[in-house]
Amino acid sequence: MRKELENVIREMEKVIAGKREAIEKILLALLADGHILLDDVPGVGKTTLAVALSRAVGLSFRRVQFTPDVLPSDLTGFSMYQKTSEAFVYQPGVLNGTNLLLGDEINRASSKTQSALLEAMEEQQVTVDGKTYRMEDPFLVIATENSVGTAGTQFLPYAQMDRFLIRLSLGYPDYEAQMTMLRDRQGVNPLDEVRCVMTKEKLTGMQREVRAVSANDVILDYITRLTMASREHEAVEVGISPRGALFIDRMAKAKAFLEERDYVTGSDVQAVFRDVCAHRVLLKEPGDSVDRVLDELLKKTENPDRRGLFAGMKKQ
Amino acid sequence: MKKRWIGYAVWLLLVAGLYFFENNTGTRVVLLCSVLLPFVPLLRAAFFSPDGPTKEKEAAASMTVGTFDIPETEETGNIRPYVPGDPVRRIHWKLSSKKNELLIRETAAGTETAEKQMNVSQSSRQRKSGRRAAAVFVVGILLCVIMLLLIPGVRCGAQELCNRLFTASEAVNRYAYLRFTVPEGQDILPAAIILVCAFTLLMGMALMLRSRLTALGIMAACTLFQIYFGLAFPPWINIPLYSMFTVWMLRRPVRWNDLTACGVLILLVTLSVAVFLPGVDAATETASEQVRDRLSQFTEQITGHVAETPAGETETRHIHTRSLENGDGEAETGQEFRLVTAEEEQISMPHWINWLKAVLLLILTALLVVLPFAPFLMLNKRKKKTAENRKAFESENTNMAIQAIFRQIILWFEAVNAGAGNLLFRNWAAVLPEDLPEGFVERFARCAADCEEALYSSHPMPEQKRRAAMELLKETESALWKRANRRQRFYLKYWMCLAE
Numbered sequence: 001m002r003k004e005l006e007n008v009i010r011e012m013e014k015v016i017a018g019k020r021e022a023i024e025k026i027l028l029a030l031l032a033d034g035h036i037l038l039d040d041v042p043g044v045g046k047t048t049l050a051v052a053l054s055r056a057v058g059l060s061f062r063r064v065q066f067t068p069d070v071l072p073s074d075l076t077g078f079s080m081y082q083k084t085s086e087a088f089v090y091q092p093g094v095l096n097g098t099n100l101l102l103g104d105e106i107n108r109a110s111s112k113t114q115s116a117l118l119e120a121m122e123e124q125q126v127t128v129d130g131k132t133y134r135m136e137d138p139f140l141v142i143a144t145e146n147s148v149g150t151a152g153t154q155f156l157p158y159a160q161m162d163r164f165l166i167r168l169s170l171g172y173p174d175y176e177a178q179m180t181m182l183r184d185r186q187g188v189n190p191l192d193e194v195r196c197v198m199t200k201e202k203l204t205g206m207q208r209e210v211r212a213v214s215a216n217d218v219i220l221d222y223i224t225r226l227t228m229a230s231r232e233h234e235a236v237e238v239g240i241s242p243r244g245a246l247f248i249d250r251m252a253k254a255k256a257f258l259e260e261r262d263y264v265t266g267s268d269v270q271a272v273f274r275d276v277c278a279h280r281v282l283l284k285e286p287g288d289s290v291d292r293v294l295d296e297l298l299k300k301t302e303n304p305d306r307r308g309l310f311a312g313m314k315k316q
Numbered sequence: 317m318k319k320r321w322i323g324y325a326v327w328l329l330l331v332a333g334l335y336f337f338e339n340n341t342g343t344r345v346v347l348l349c350s351v352l353l354p355f356v357p358l359l360r361a362a363f364f365s366p367d368g369p370t371k372e373k374e375a376a377a378s379m380t381v382g383t384f385d386i387p388e389t390e391e392t393g394n395i396r397p398y399v400p401g402d403p404v405r406r407i408h409w410k411l412s413s414k415k416n417e418l419l420i421r422e423t424a425a426g427t428e429t430a431e432k433q434m435n436v437s438q439s440s441r442q443r444k445s446g447r448r449a450a451a452v453f454v455v456g457i458l459l460c461v462i463m464l465l466l467i468p469g470v471r472c473g474a475q476e477l478c479n480r481l482f483t484a485s486e487a488v489n490r491y492a493y494l495r496f497t498v499p500e501g502q503d504i505l506p507a508a509i510i511l512v513c514a515f516t517l518l519m520g521m522a523l524m525l526r527s528r529l530t531a532l533g534i535m536a537a538c539t540l541f542q543i544y545f546g547l548a549f550p551p552w553i554n555i556p557l558y559s560m561f562t563v564w565m566l567r568r569p570v571r572w573n574d575l576t577a578c579g580v581l582i583l584l585v586t587l588s589v590a591v592f593l594p595g596v597d598a599a600t601e602t603a604s605e606q607v608r609d610r611l612s613q614f615t616e617q618i619t620g621h622v623a624e625t626p627a628g629e630t631e632t633r634h635i636h637t638r639s640l641e642n643g644d645g646e647a648e649t650g651q652e653f654r655l656v657t658a659e660e661e662q663i664s665m666p667h668w669i670n671w672l673k674a675v676l677l678l679i680l681t682a683l684l685v686v687l688p689f690a691p692f693l694m695l696n697k698r699k700k701k702t703a704e705n706r707k708a709f710e711s712e713n714t715n716m717a718i719q720a721i722f723r724q725i726i727l728w729f730e731a732v733n734a735g736a737g738n739l740l741f742r743n744w745a746a747v748l749p750e751d752l753p754e755g756f757v758e759r760f761a762r763c764a765a766d767c768e769e770a771l772y773s774s775h776p777m778p779e780q781k782r783r784a785a786m787e788l789l790k791e792t793e794s795a796l797w798k799r800a801n802r803r804q805r806f807y808l809k810y811w812m813c814l815a816e
Contacts, residue, residue, distance in 0.1 A: 003319040031553060164376050169511065200445065214773070214774060215772075216772055216774070218771065218772065219772065261773075262773065263769070263773035264776070265742075265768045265773075266740050266768075267740050267742060267743075267768075270740065299738060300738075301738075302738060303738055303739070303740050304741075305741045305767075305771065306726075306741075307721055307741050307770065308719075308771045308772075309722065309723045309726065309767070310723065
């Protein structure tokens with residue numbers, strides 16, 4: 001693994017113990033230039049994680065606590081008449097000048113606010129009164145969603161869920177991790193100890209490198225077969241969208257980059273498949289488990305190693 | 317839905333027509349054709365079917381319907397919840413009332429095209445293999461016919477084979493007559509009832525199992541039973557029985573293509589049999605008469621006077637004819653008498669037996685012609701494949717060479733049943749058998765990583781990686797050969813053509 005990335009992970013582990021896998025996945029999403037949806041019970045460290053990430057990478061960080069009366073203009077900014085200059089002056093919103101935005105409890109925001117945010121996520125720009133403002137690069141949204149206590153909430157529509165690169169669930173820490181956490185927080189706030197070990201410029205450079213990682217036809221064929229199989233699966237109502245396929249590709253590239261390769265392998269795709277696709281699959285039966293379906297897809301679809309090795313033989 | 321019932325009606329009409337035809341002409345075409353029915357689906361797959369396999373399609377159709385139990389899945393197509401904007405007349409009112417929500421019946425055309433697109437590669441592959449099988453079958457039949465026509469030796473041999481087959485069945489009949497004597501005044505009706513009951517039971521079981529293979533098996537068993545014991549059910553049992561089998565085996569709903577295929581097949585077989593084999597028994601009878609003449613000549617030469625038939629036999633025959641004339645049941649006693657009657661029945665066996673013999677003969681010869689060559693063709697292909705792969709080991713392109721070598725290693729593992737299926741090769745290391753030499757698993761993992769690099773990256777691999785892979789291949793070969801049992805070694809050497 002790259003030294004810089006290793007350092008970032010080490011810094012973040014100071015704050016969140018025993019969650020190396022989740023941290024790695026968040027870094028992957030950051031490298032792949034995608035947004036993250038954290039779906040979890042309250043109090044497992046979603047906010048802490050986002051703050052630690054912003055500090056370790058040196059990103060400007062802002063946070064919005066969504067409630068039903070947060071308005072789109074709070075996010076995008078608005079124009080206000082100023083008497084002194086006798087003109088409308090643009091007042092920037094939360095999105096402007098932010099690298100890392102934590103949208104807490106996005107499912108409590110009204111749907112118009114949600115869509116304002118999601119448009120910004122997709123285009124990396126906001127338009128107010130016909131004027132378009134570019135946003136900072138890189139731009140990453142970590143949105144959280146509470147799965148309990150959903151009174152007065154607006155669930156994210158399926159179409160908007162599709163725009164997040166991955167959906168993660170941190171889960172409760174195990175015994176050891178929780179003991180360390182409690183011990184660490186006795187005297188000081190460990191968040192203050194997180195050092196900045198990377199710069200914004202380095203991160204954008206890395207994102208460019210990730211885009212340059214090569215995925216050959218065998219891999220693309222595998223991704224296509226996986227997504228098509230998901231659409232034809234008997235328990236699935238809506239399968240993985242083409243956008244989902246693109247996201248698998250991007251995420252797999254990031255995974256390859258993390259392992260210091262300049263080519264994507266089948267194991268990269270398999271490693272990221274569940275996280276990228278879990279929120280893109282709608283099942284027919286509400287009680288059915290998505291993980292089971294995805295595992296089945298991975299198990300049943302012919303893996304690219306075998307396909308590449310043996311299909312090539314037929315061609316000769 | 318309507319089409320299906322029309323299909324069934326046409327089929328029933330056909331059966332009825334056959335029944336009258338049989339009654340009037342005394343032939344048994346239906347029984348004859350039952351032997352050929354297994355080939356109908358095959359022919360259909362070869363020439364007619366433009367879409368995917370029936371079973372899967374049915375499964376897909378029933379799947380889309382989900383939990384609702386609708387019998388006519390194929391015609392109704394997909395059922396989905398109502399979305400505002402859907403045409404009102406397409407609402408499936410009956411189901412909607414059951415389910416308490418509005419359900420829409422999607423057009424069959426739309427779903428069908430989608431399904432076609434999904435199954436297109438699969439169905440084309442299946443059609444291809446079906447076509448190949450049909451070609452082999454047709455060529456085999458043609459060869460048989462040509463041989464039967466042109467080579468007199470083959471014809472005589474075939475006739476003899478047939479006669480042997482039926483002599484065997486006669487011998488069994490004879491044994492049964494001697495072994496299980498029928499008591500005096502025994503009525504045949506209870507036995508017949510028991511037989512019919514047993515058959516109905518079997519049929520019911522098969523219908524419940526709902527598998528075509530079972531139908532085929534039971535039909536074959538039924539036919540063989542009838543042939544072997546020379547015990548043909550009357551047409552009013554046979555025709556419904558076989559038509560039931562047929563309807564069952566055909567694609568549901570019955571389509572015109574199936575019916576035409578069936579009809580053409582029946583016609584072809586009837587014609588060919590009538591033209592090529594106009595009576596096996598007549599030939600045998602002449603032959604046996606000649607033998608009898610020569611025998612009597614011999615006896616004449618030896619004893620000096622003409623040989624006579626034994627007195628007892630003529631007497632029984634005499635009694636028998638008399639009893640037949642008088643309609644007197646009292647005279648029908650004794651084993652000898654029964655034997656003679658059996659013989660007479662054999663002699664007066666109906667004409668259709670000849671046709672049956674001919675069809676059996678055709679199939680038998682076809683099998684004999686085609687089967688011996690099949691393994692050679694297959695083995696040759698495998699040998700070629702292995703040789704090609706081996707040639708790639710030395711290829712200029714190291715990436716291709718490493719892939720070829722690793723492919724060979726994988727083939728070795730799979731040939732001895734030690735592979736890990738659809739796992740990525742880098743994950744195989746964890747599930748390889750434990751009795752491999754020390755350090756092998758690590759070397760395998762390294763080689764798998766190399767292979768991955770060769771497969772996915774665009775840069776050329778260094779030469780030493782090829783050498784490492786080659787060494788691993790040699791190691792694999794020796795290690796797996798050592799732990800393989802005799803059967804696996806045979807398989808490796810002669811079937812997979814991997815070991816030298």
